[in-house]
Amino acid sequence: xxxxxxxxxxxxxxxxxxxxxxxxxxxxxxxxxxxxxxxxxxxxxxxxxxxxxxxxxxxxxxxxxxxxxxxxxxxxxxxxxxxxxxxxxxxxxxxxxxxxxxxxxxxxxxxxxxxxxxxxxxxxxxxxxxxxxxxxxxxxxxxxxxxxxxxxxxxxxxxxxxxxxxxxxxxxxxxxxxxxxxxxxxxxxxxxxxxxxxxxxxxxxxxxxxxxxxxxxxxxxxxxxxxxxxxxxxxxxxxxxxxxxxxxxxxxxxxxxxxxxxxxxxxxxxxxxxxxxxxxxxxxxxxxxxxxxxxxxxxxxxxx
Amino acid sequence: xxxxxxxxxxxxxxxxxxxxxxxxxxxxxxxxxxxxxxxxxxxxxxxxxxxxxxxxxxxxxxxxxxxxxxxxxxxxxxxxxxxxxxxxxxxxxxxxxxxxxxxxxxxxxxxxxxxxxxxxxxxxxxxxxxxxxxxxxxxxxxxxxxxxxxxxxxxxxxxxxxxxxxxxxxxxxxxxxxxxxxxxxxxxxxxxxxxxxxxxxxxxxxxxxxxxxxxxxxxxxxxxxxxxxxxxxxxxxxxxxxxxxxxxxxxxxxxxxxx
Amino acid sequence: xxxxxxxxxxxxxxxxxxxxxxxxxxxxxxxxxxxxxxxxxxxxxxxxxxxxxxxxxxxxxxxxxxxxxxxxxxxxxxxxxxxxxxxxxxxxxxxxxxxxxxxxxxxxxxxxxxxxxxxxxxxxxxxxxxxxxxxxxxxxxxxxxxxxxxxxxxxxxxxxxxxxxxxxxxxxxxxxxxxxxxxxxxxxxxxxxxxxxxxxxxxxxxxxxxxxxxxxxxxxxxxxxxxxxxxxxxxxxxxxxxxxxxxxxx
Numbered sequence: 084x085x086x087x088x089x090x091x092x093x094x095x096x097x098x099x100x101x102x103x104x105x106x107x108x109x110x111x112x113x114x115x116x117x118x119x120x121x122x123x124x125x126x127x128x129x130x131x132x133x134x135x136x137x138x139x140x141x142x143x144x145x146x147x148x149x150x151x152x153x154x155x156x157x158x159x160x161x162x163x164x165x166x167x168x169x170x171x172x173x174x175x176x177x178x179x180x181x182x183x184x185x186x187x188x189x190x191x192x193x194x195x196x197x198x199x200x201x202x203x204x205x206x207x208x209x210x211x212x213x214x215x216x217x218x219x220x221x222x223x224x225x226x227x228x229x230x231x232x233x234x235x236x237x238x239x240x241x242x243x244x245x246x247x248x249x250x251x252x253x254x255x256x257x258x259x260x261x262x263x264x265x266x267x268x269x270x271x272x273x274x275x276x277x278x279x280x281x282x283x284x285x286x287x288x289x290x291x292x293x294x295x296x297x298x299x300x301x302x303x304x305x306x307x308x309x310x311x312x313x314x315x316x317x318x319x320x321x322x323x324x325x326x327x328x329x330x331x332x333x334x335x336x337x338x339x340x341x342x343x344x345x346x347x348x349x350x351x352x353x354x355x356x357x358x359x360x361x362x363x364x365x366x367x368x369x370x371x372x373x374x375x376x377x378x379x380x381x382x383x384x385x386x387x
Numbered sequence: 388x389x390x391x392x393x394x395x396x397x398x399x400x401x402x403x404x405x406x407x408x409x410x411x412x413x414x415x416x417x418x419x420x421x422x423x424x425x426x427x428x429x430x431x432x433x434x435x436x437x438x439x440x441x442x443x444x445x446x447x448x449x450x451x452x453x454x455x456x457x458x459x460x461x462x463x464x465x466x467x468x469x470x471x472x473x474x475x476x477x478x479x480x481x482x483x484x485x486x487x488x489x490x491x492x493x494x495x496x497x498x499x500x501x502x503x504x505x506x507x508x509x510x511x512x513x514x515x516x517x518x519x520x521x522x523x524x525x526x527x528x529x530x531x532x533x534x535x536x537x538x539x540x541x542x543x544x545x546x547x548x549x550x551x552x553x554x555x556x557x558x559x560x561x562x563x564x565x566x567x568x569x570x571x572x573x574x575x576x577x578x579x580x581x582x583x584x585x586x587x588x589x590x591x592x593x594x595x596x597x598x599x600x601x602x603x604x605x606x607x608x609x610x611x612x613x614x615x616x617x618x619x620x621x622x623x624x625x626x627x628x629x630x631x632x633x634x635x636x637x638x639x640x641x642x643x644x645x646x
Numbered sequence: 647x648x649x650x651x652x653x654x655x656x657x658x659x660x661x662x663x664x665x666x667x668x669x670x671x672x673x674x675x676x677x678x679x680x681x682x683x684x685x686x687x688x689x690x691x692x693x694x695x696x697x698x699x700x701x702x703x704x705x706x707x708x709x710x711x712x713x714x715x716x717x718x719x720x721x722x723x724x725x726x727x728x729x730x731x732x733x734x735x736x737x738x739x740x741x742x743x744x745x746x747x748x749x750x751x752x753x754x755x756x757x758x759x760x761x762x763x764x765x766x767x768x769x770x771x772x773x774x775x776x777x778x779x780x781x782x783x784x785x786x787x788x789x790x791x792x793x794x795x796x797x798x799x800x801x802x803x804x805x806x807x808x809x810x811x812x813x814x815x816x817x818x819x820x821x822x823x824x825x826x827x828x829x830x831x832x833x834x835x836x837x838x839x840x841x842x843x844x845x846x847x848x849x850x851x852x853x854x855x856x857x858x859x860x861x862x863x864x865x866x867x868x869x870x871x872x873x874x875x876x877x878x879x880x881x882x883x884x885x886x887x888x889x890x891x892x893x894x895x896x
Contacts, residue, residue: 148435152604158570192572195595199569201617202528203601204610215610223432224609230427230436253428261428393754397740404742468738472799475704475732475809476755477724645706 126238138239145169145231151215153204155187163187168209169228170244173251175278177321211255226256236265240272247282259290280304281326294333301330320353328354331363340367390478391486398490399497402456408498411448415502418444419509434513435607441509442603445502446529446565452498453533454557457491457540458550461640470645481637488541488633495533499526521612525602528618531625532599536561538632545639561596568597594628649718650807650838651680651703656712658698658862672698674862675712680840680855682806685833687853687870688842691888695862696842697735700811704732716807728756731800735811737792741785745776745795748784749802756803770798773828790821797828808832810841814848826852850880860888 126134146167147154155161163184171178185207191197208214210225232249239245246269253262263286269279281304288297308316308323316323327350334343344367351360402408419441427433464470473483503526511517536557543553567574568590575586598621605613656676661669673695680686690696701707702714705721719726739748746767753763771777774794779787784795793816800808813829814822822845829839829852843849849856850870857867865887866873870880877883 148608151608151610156570158573195591196569196572198617198620199595199598199601201613202598202605202621204604204608215608221609224435226430226433227435229430230425230433233427256430258428258430265428389757390755393751396754397743397751400747401740401742467741468734468736469740471704471706471734472732472737472739472752472796474706475727475730475734476752477726477728478755479724645701 127240130238134238135242138235138237138242138245141231141235141238142242142245143167145228145235148228148231149210149225151204151208151210153207160187160189167248169232169252170248172209172211173248175247175251175282175322175325176244223256225252228252236268240269243269243273243276243278245269246273247278250282250286254286254290259286262286262290275307275310277304277307277326278322280307281322281329284326284329288329288333294337298330298333301326301333305330324350324354328360331360335363335367340371343367390482391489394478394483394486395490395493398456398460398487399494402452402494402497407452407455408501411451412498412501412505415441415444415448416505419505423509423512432513434510437513438506438510438607439603441506442606445499445506446600446603448502449495449498449529449533450536450558450561453491453495453536454540454554454561455550456494457487457537458544458553458557460487460491460541461544462550465645474645480640484541484633484637484640488537488629488636491537491541492530492534495537496530499530499533518606518609521606524612524615524618525606528599528602528621528625531622531629532596534629535594535596535625535632538629538636542632542636542639545636545643560593564593564596565600566597568593568595594625596625599625648682649679650682650716651678651686651840652715653678653699653702654713654715656699656702656714657710658695658702658707659710671862673702673709676859676862676864678857678864678867680838682838683833683836684854685829685839685852686841687849687856688840688859689846689849689856689884690842690859693861694859694888696859697811698862699859700732700809700842703809704730729803729806731803731805731808733796733800733808733810733813735815737796739784739792739795739799742783744781744783745771745787745798746780748795749799752799752802758803766802766804770801773801774798775824789816790818793817793821794824797825805837807838807840810839812843813841814843814845822848846880846884850874856880858884858887 126137130137143154146164146169149167149169155164160182162182163180164187165179165181166176168180168184170176171180188200188205191200204215206215208217210227211222213219213222214224229249229252232245232252235242236245236249246265250262250266250269253259253265263283266279266283266286270276270283273279280300284297284300284304287293287300305323305326308319308326311319327346331343331346331350334340334346344364347360347364347367351357351364354360419437422440423437461470464473474480503522507517507519507522539560540553540557543557544550547553547556571586571590575583575590578586602613604610653676656673656678657671658673659669659671676695676699678699688696688699698707702709703716703721705724705727708722714721716726717729740751743751749767749770750763753766758766767780771780774797776791776794776798779791784792787795793813797813800810808829810829814825817825826848829841832839833852853870855867855869856873858865858873873887874880874883877886
């Protein structure tokens with residue numbers, strides 16, 4: 084029969100072995116690239132790269148909440164929901180939606196399907212338009228999408244769209260401070276993001292009426308856009324159009340007409356509606372002829 | 388009927404003397420209160436995510452209680468040999484089955500009452516609204532759906548040898564019904580025969596518990612009440628399945644040796 | 647004499663689940679009668695068919711052929727069990743209930759009125775000496791206490807026929823004495839007791855008549871003193887009747 088002393092000594096030996104192995108392996112583990120333990124994000128630590136999959140699910144969840152639960156599943160026709168409407172309604176994304184959004188379920192397939200539709204949300208609504216109650220006084224309920232957007236941002240800090248969409252809706256709810264916090268958090272995680280800068284500029288311009296900061300931020304966004312590769316520029320023309328048209332409008336309102344025309348001409352090169360922009364340019368020319376404005380040096384030949 | 392209620396009373400006593408319900412209830416309360424304490428952009432009126440989480444936990448907890456409580460009823464009586472002195476009384480096997488069913492179902496009803504009261508209080512703390520009729524309708528349909536689950540688990544406890552295998556199979560069936568039950572016909576269309584026919588048969592034959600489950604979304608997103616005519620039809624549908632499973636259980640139990 | 651318990655050519659067969667295994671005959675045409683007011687001992691070696699007989703009488707097992715009656719009613723009718731009490735060999739009851747709750751539950755099944763139930767519970771708990779533990783859950787009881795609860799639940803409906811399967815099994819001598827006293831008291835009250843036991847000394851003391859079965863067949867039935875007429879003890883009579891041959895010493 085083994086004595087307690089033998090048990091004790093065996094235990095001590097095992098502990099020493101464990102400690103020695105741990106001390107030996109720790110530096111190797113520390114040196115792994117992109118190791119999860121280096122992350123300061125709780126969800127990245129817990130889930131690793133699979134947190135991105137959850138992030139997308141929660142972004143879709145926000146859209147489902149935006150529709151008060153009336154939302155297609157993978158079994159339904161989701162052609163009209165390829166781009167979440169919470170993002171599409173911000174006007175800042177290229178929408179891929181096609182088809183009818185009010186009847187993605189199609190006609191009932193059988194009596195079971197027909198009967199079951201009485202127990203699920205069965206009408207297309209948007210939360211900011213009264214939601215399920217059709218009562219515009221309840222449009223504030225669009226706040227209900229925020230938890231899912233926040234969670235999505237936490238799970239995938241590199242997804243820029245989450246920050247811009249969240250900020251857009253926070254602004255609509257008159258939560259400017261919170262919107263700014265979200266965008267700044269997005270910039271910390273994505274320092275070169277022109278989309279976030281553009282949204283930040285919109286915040287300064289529309290909510291704070293701070294045209295100086297808006298201009299600075301939009302010009303920075305444009306610079307970052309021009310740092311992209313030609314292929315990436317081809318994919319992201321919409322955002323540049325928005326940046327340049329907004330800058331053009333800002334300069335027009337400020338009376339900086341030559342600068343305004345420069346921005347509008349730049350926008351015209353990539354816009355799908357150049358005629359509308361030409362009208363604006365013509366308008367400025369007419370104003371200039373009526374009332375000459377001080378000349379401003381055009382900075383940076385790199386803008387052409 | 389007195390015998391049935393007597394047996395049911397014992398089942399309910401067992402439920403509130405075991406720890407299962409209290410553990411699940413406290414867990415639900417804790418999780419919901421923790422989630423409620425999260426600051427979401429300094430807005431204290433956001434409530435739907437809480438409602439969704441709470442209702443999901445209620446459904447999971449109620450299914451766990453329904454299935455585990457029911458699955459062990461007859462096997463535990465057999466194992467602990469309490470079945471012999473019980474059936475030696477003027478109590479038929481049919482009365483025993485109905486008594487066990489009634490006890491488990493009523494116990495589930497009490498559990499749901501506690502959970503939905505908590506849910507209502509949690510929602511009202513932010514909503515400042517009490518749509519009692521909506522909650523009542525959802526809870527009622529939830530309860531009748533649990534009746535089907537209890538009857539299924541009772542039948543399973545007579546067919547399968549071990550409570551654990553019965554519980555597992557019941558959970559799989561219920562989870563499948565709740566998640567993809569609505570779409571089995573769509574899935575069937577994309578399959579080749581004979582699997583297509585099998586799926587169609589399952590789609591039409593199995594109880595569609597997801598109709599009661601779908602009430603969650605109506606509560607979360609403040610949809611109006613479901614027409615009471617359809618609600619009553621659903622209740623009748625669920626009762627029909629409950630009765631079918633109970634009759635099958637009685638037939639199986641009649642042929643089973645007691646010891 | 648009023649026949650309380652009767653079996654007529656009772657035959658029970660169990661088909662084996664094993665491939666090519668013969669059907670086991672547990673009872674082969676058992677004919678038995680027990681009269682009102684007597685204490686009847688049902689004896690036999692292990693596997694003789696005693697428990698099977700009781701299972702048929704209680705409706706647990708259907709007979710393959712033949713019939714069994716309690717108070718003239720076929721045992722397959724639940725009403726046949728309205729006036730009986732049953733104590734199984736191994737006594738287990740709902741562990742989460744107290745003795746009082748258990749008795750109240752069984753009283754409900756017998757449709758006893760509430761006042762009668764309260765009176766019976768007090769009386770029985772006093773009889774089996776469990777008054778001090780009436781509010782404690784049964785899971786905290788010792789084996790002897792559980793046996794006594796079993797006896798109490800068998801008597802809750804003031805039965806006219808008591809069926810006991812080895813009532814003194816696992817009890818200490820004091821416990822056995824108490825059980826014997828209870829059986830004697832019931833006999834004095836005119837109740838009928840039908841019990842199986844391996845304690846032949848007890849059987850000799852309290853039984854009016856005994857039946858001995860072996861391998862599913864009834865070997866003998868009659869008064870104790872008649873059966874052991876030519877033998878010094880009932881045990882020797884029993885061994886002889888079942889055909890036991892002692893092995894010669896090496």
